[in-house]
Amino acid sequence: MVSASGAPILEVQSLTKRFGGLTAVKNLSFDLYGGEILGLIGPNGSGKSTAMKSIMGIERPTSGTVLFRGDNIAGLPPHRIARQGFGMVFQHSRPLNRQTVLENIMVALLPDSLLKVFADRALVERARAIAERVGLGAVVDRRPPTLPFADLRRLELAKAIARDPKIVLVDEPFAGLTLAEVAMFSDLIRSFRDDGRAVLLVDHNVKSVAALVDRVLAMYLGEEIVTGRADEVMRNETVRRVYLGGAIETSARPEASFADKVPLLQVDNVSVQYGKAQALQGVSIHVHEGEFVSLVGLNGAGKTTLFNAISGLLPYGGTILRGGAPLRGRTPAQIARSGVVHCPETRELFGEMSVRENLDLGGQHLSEEARSRQLAWLFELFPILEERQGQTAQTLSGGEQQMLAIGRALMMQPKILILDEPTLGLAxxxxxxxxxxxxxxxxxxxxxxxLGEQNVTFALPHADRVYVIEHGRIIWEGDPGRFAAEAGEGYL
Ligand SMILES: Nc1ncnc2c1ncn2[C@@H]1O[C@H](COP(=O)(O)OP(=O)(O)OP(=O)(O)O)[C@@H](O)[C@H]1O
Ligand SMILES: [Mg+2]
Structure with a gap:
C-alpha cells in the first residue's frame, strides 16, 4: 500500500440496488483509499458490475450512501460523478467505431459535448500522451474495428483515465487477454495506484487479481462475504465454496478408442486470407464422433477464423468434410442444420429478447415435446437460466450471458458443438x-x-486430444497429458 493512510477517499455505506424483485447489491459497505487497489471478486451475477455502476451513477442506487471525500454523491447523474473525479472501464468495450483511436480519447477528454471533436492542439497533445501511456501510441489513427482485442481494452483504459480521475473503477480488464497482456495491464493498473489514485478492480483471473491488489472484498448474491488480504480471502471457506470451486478432473480417452473410419469432422490443408494477411496456413485437424478436441491458441492465433471457415462464414482454400462429405458450397444455415453448431466468442444473443425467447430460437426446429424435454435438461445444467427466463438478455451479467449463449447452442441439439472461448468472463x-x-x-x-481456448486449465482436462495453433498454423498435436512438457510454454 502506498499511501493508504488518513481518510478514505471513497466510503460506500449500505449500498443497495434492486431490480424489481431481485436485489443485485445488498447493504454493501467498504472504504477505498487513495493509492490503493481494492479487488472485488465473486461468482457471476453476484453484483460486482452493478455495485460499480451504482457508485458511478449509471444505475441509481435504491438506497445507501456513497461518500466521495465526505460528500454524498449517491443518486447524482453519471456525468456529474465523472466530473468529480471518477473514471470507469466497462466490462464490454463500446468505442465510437467511426472515430479514430485518438478521437475516441479526445471525446473522453470532453465528456460534456460529444460534438466538440475539434483539433485543438493542447487537446491532441494530451490525447496522444494518454495513448502512449496505455500502449496505443502506434495505432492512434486507426479505427476501433480494425484493432486487436487487447488494444480495444487499452482504449477503454485510456478513456477511463483521460480526465485524471481520483478513482478508477475497472471491470474485467483481463478477460480474453494473453498472459503477456495481463502482465502489461497489471503494470498499467499498478501505475494508476502509484499516481495516488484509488482503484476498484473486478476480474475473474484470480491469480492476477491476487498479485495486484492490496485488499480483496468477496461478494456473493449481492452481499459481502469477507474483506481482507488476498491470501486470507482466498483461504476463506465460503469463498472457496461459492467462488473458487474444486479442481477440474481429467479423463482423456486415447484416439484409438474412437472407432469411426471417417472422422465426423475433417479439416484438410485449409488456408484463409484476409486481404494480404494470411490468417490460416495449411491447417489440418480432425475430430472423431464423440471425441472432445481442444484447439489451444492465444488471441489472434486463428481459432475463430478456423471455426468461421467450418461454419461456412468465410471462403477458404483446402477441404472441410463432415462425415466424409464436403461442406463447401453449403450455406451457414445448412451447415448449422446438419448439426455443426458454432457458439461464437461474441455470443450473438438477441439483447432485446428474453432468456426464454433466445433459447426457444435455438430449439425452433424441435417439436413442442422435444423442445420442452431439451429445455428441462438444459435447466438442469444451468439453473440460473430457468430462474431468469423472463429477463431480457442484455441485462444479464457477463457470465450469465455466456451461459445463455452456450445454452442456446445446446438447444439446437448439435452433432458437433464448436465452442469459441466459452470461459471468457466466467468465475x-x-x-x-x-x-x-x-x-x-x-x-x-x-x-x-x-473447443477453442486460450485458458488451458479449462481446455486440457476435458480434452481427449489437443491441437496448438500459432500464427495460423497447427504447431503441436497430442494428448493433454503431454501438453505441459511439450507445448505448455506461454500458456501455463
Ligand atoms: N437491468 C437489470 N434488470 C434485471 N436484472 C439485472 C439488471 N442488471 C443486472 N441484473 C441482475 O443483477 C445481478 C447482478 O449482475 P451484475 O452484472 O452486477 O453481476 P456481476 O457480479 O458483474 O457478474 P459477472 O461476473 O457475470 O459479470 C445479475 O443476476 C443480473 O442478471
Ligand atoms: Mg460483471
Missing part, C-alpha cells in the same frame, strides 16, 4: 459447473465437441 466456480456440464454431455450424449 472459477462457474467454470467448474460448465466443466461438469460438458462432462455430463460427454457421458450422456454422443455429442462431439471442438
Amino acid at each position: 472459477p466456480v462457474i467454470l467448474e459447473q460448465l466443466s461438469k456440464a460438458l462432462e455430463k454431455l460427454r457421458q450422456t450424449t454422443s455429442i462431439t465437441v471442438l
Whole structure:
C-alpha cells in the first residue's frame, strides 16, 4: 500500500440496488483509499458490475450512501460523478467505431459535448500522451474495428483515465487477454495506484487479481462475504465454496478408442486470407464422433477464423468434410442444420429478447415435446437460466450471458458443438459447473465437441486430444497429458 493512510477517499455505506424483485447489491459497505487497489471478486451475477455502476451513477442506487471525500454523491447523474473525479472501464468495450483511436480519447477528454471533436492542439497533445501511456501510441489513427482485442481494452483504459480521475473503477480488464497482456495491464493498473489514485478492480483471473491488489472484498448474491488480504480471502471457506470451486478432473480417452473410419469432422490443408494477411496456413485437424478436441491458441492465433471457415462464414482454400462429405458450397444455415453448431466468442444473443425467447430460437426446429424435454435438461445444467427466463438478455451479467449463449447452442441439439472461448468472463466456480456440464454431455450424449481456448486449465482436462495453433498454423498435436512438457510454454 502506498499511501493508504488518513481518510478514505471513497466510503460506500449500505449500498443497495434492486431490480424489481431481485436485489443485485445488498447493504454493501467498504472504504477505498487513495493509492490503493481494492479487488472485488465473486461468482457471476453476484453484483460486482452493478455495485460499480451504482457508485458511478449509471444505475441509481435504491438506497445507501456513497461518500466521495465526505460528500454524498449517491443518486447524482453519471456525468456529474465523472466530473468529480471518477473514471470507469466497462466490462464490454463500446468505442465510437467511426472515430479514430485518438478521437475516441479526445471525446473522453470532453465528456460534456460529444460534438466538440475539434483539433485543438493542447487537446491532441494530451490525447496522444494518454495513448502512449496505455500502449496505443502506434495505432492512434486507426479505427476501433480494425484493432486487436487487447488494444480495444487499452482504449477503454485510456478513456477511463483521460480526465485524471481520483478513482478508477475497472471491470474485467483481463478477460480474453494473453498472459503477456495481463502482465502489461497489471503494470498499467499498478501505475494508476502509484499516481495516488484509488482503484476498484473486478476480474475473474484470480491469480492476477491476487498479485495486484492490496485488499480483496468477496461478494456473493449481492452481499459481502469477507474483506481482507488476498491470501486470507482466498483461504476463506465460503469463498472457496461459492467462488473458487474444486479442481477440474481429467479423463482423456486415447484416439484409438474412437472407432469411426471417417472422422465426423475433417479439416484438410485449409488456408484463409484476409486481404494480404494470411490468417490460416495449411491447417489440418480432425475430430472423431464423440471425441472432445481442444484447439489451444492465444488471441489472434486463428481459432475463430478456423471455426468461421467450418461454419461456412468465410471462403477458404483446402477441404472441410463432415462425415466424409464436403461442406463447401453449403450455406451457414445448412451447415448449422446438419448439426455443426458454432457458439461464437461474441455470443450473438438477441439483447432485446428474453432468456426464454433466445433459447426457444435455438430449439425452433424441435417439436413442442422435444423442445420442452431439451429445455428441462438444459435447466438442469444451468439453473440460473430457468430462474431468469423472463429477463431480457442484455441485462444479464457477463457470465450469465455466456451461459445463455452456450445454452442456446445446446438447444439446437448439435452433432458437433464448436465452442469459441466459452470461459471468457466466467468465475472459477462457474467454470467448474460448465466443466461438469460438458462432462455430463460427454457421458450422456454422443455429442462431439471442438473447443477453442486460450485458458488451458479449462481446455486440457476435458480434452481427449489437443491441437496448438500459432500464427495460423497447427504447431503441436497430442494428448493433454503431454501438453505441459511439450507445448505448455506461454500458456501455463
Ligand atoms: N437491468 C437489470 N434488470 C434485471 N436484472 C439485472 C439488471 N442488471 C443486472 N441484473 C441482475 O443483477 C445481478 C447482478 O449482475 P451484475 O452484472 O452486477 O453481476 P456481476 O457480479 O458483474 O457478474 P459477472 O461476473 O457475470 O459479470 C445479475 O443476476 C443480473 O442478471
Ligand atoms: Mg460483471
